[in-house]
Amino acid sequence: xxQLDGKVAIITGASSGIGAATARLFAREGAKLVLVAxxxxxxxxxxxEIGNAVTVAGDVKEETTAERAVAAALQHFGGLDIGFNNxxxxxxxxxxxxVSPAGWNDTLAIxxxxxxxxxxxxxxxxxxxxxxxxxxxxTFVGYTAGLPGMAAYAASKAGVIGLTKVLAAELGxxxxxxxxxxxxxxxxxxxITNAPDATPETLAFVEGLHALKRMxxxxxxxxxxxxxxxxxxSFVTGTAFLVDGGVSICxx
Numbered sequence: 730x731x732q733l734d735g736k737v738a739i740i741t742g743a744s745s746g747i748g749a750a751t752a753r754l755f756a757r758e759g760a761k762l763v764l765v766a767x768x769x770x771x772x773x774x775x776x777x778e779i780g781n782a783v784t785v786a787g788d789v790k791e792e793t794t795a796e797r798a799v800a801a802a803l804q805h806f807g808g809l810d811i812g813f814n815n816x817x818x819x820x821x822x823x824x825x826x827x828v829s830p831a832g833w834n835d836t837l838a839i840x841x842x843x844x845x846x847x848x849x850x851x852x853x854x855x856x857x858x859x860x861x862x863x864x865x866x867x868t869f870v871g872y873t874a875g876l877p878g879m880a881a882y883a884a885s886k887a888g889v890i891g892l893t894k895v896l897a898a899e900l901g902x903x904x905x906x907x908x909x910x911x912x913x914x915x916x917x918x919x920x921i922t923n924a925p926d927a928t929p930e931t932l933a934f935v936e937g938l939h940a941l942k943r944m945x946x947x948x949x950x951x952x953x954x955x956x957x958x959x960x961x962x963s964f965v966t967g968t969a970f971l972v973d974g975g976v977s978i979c980x981x
Contacts, residue, residue, distance in 0.1 A: 731759030732959040737806040739763045739798045741789050741847060742816030744771035746917030747866065750947035751813060751954045753779055758955060761806045765789065765798050766816070789816040789843035790835075795850040802854065809854035811958045814847040815866040817886075819919060825880045833881045840885035841892070848896055852905065860904025863896060864957050865889050867909040872969060873977035890969045897967030906966035908957045913973030914944040940975025 744766035787794030821832025855861030871883025896907035
């Protein structure tokens with residue numbers, strides 16, 4: 730039996746990387762999907778590939794995007810069971826004295842405020858359904874390690890963990906679980922190893938930070954999201970779930 734048969738899920742940041750990999754996996758496991766990202770063409774291509782999905786193109790910084798995503802879930806599929814609030818950005822990477830207020834605010838808006846807006850509108854639909862699973866993408870950066878130049882990113886993603894814990898405490902009595910995944914280095918377009926100026930030495934350095942001495946594939950991270958979305962984690966809530974290849978504990 731598929732793990733998500735009959736379930737309806739919203740996935741933000743669905744046009745590439747971890748979001749797209751999760752969408753493909755959820756579809757194979759029987760879920761009906763609302764795919765959210767800014768790029769309509771990429772969303773349409775993914776929806777055409779996986780089937781049983783509708784798209785909502787929009788900026789996650791805007792509350793109307795969260796509203797439209799939930800409305801699409803209700804209109805097309807009759808409810809909402811899972812919210813994977815995954816959209817994010819590295820943002821303005823610089824020493825803290827060089828980070829602009831605009832860059833700081835934009836990073837927090839994309840990484841943290843969008844998670845709040847997603848949950849704000851997803852929760853009532855889940856309550857009406859009798860429960861659900863909220864999942865957020867955070868990171869080990871700012872949780873188990875501080876990386877130079879990543880102040881805005883770390884602060885925003887650490888905020889996501891705080892939000893997750895409060896939601897878990899607030900919503901547990903309503904049958905809604907809230908958890909955050911904390912990936913390590915993952916081979917996505919957002920990774921510094923795929924930046925235009927990245928070198929083989931960059932990749933080797935990042936891989937070497939991990940106990941497994943490699944980066945994750947997006948499909949591996951998606952499996953952790955499936956676990957938290959499914960009944961396999963029915964007694965799991967309020968967690969900061971490290972899926973980091975041992976980067977948090979590696980010293981070699």
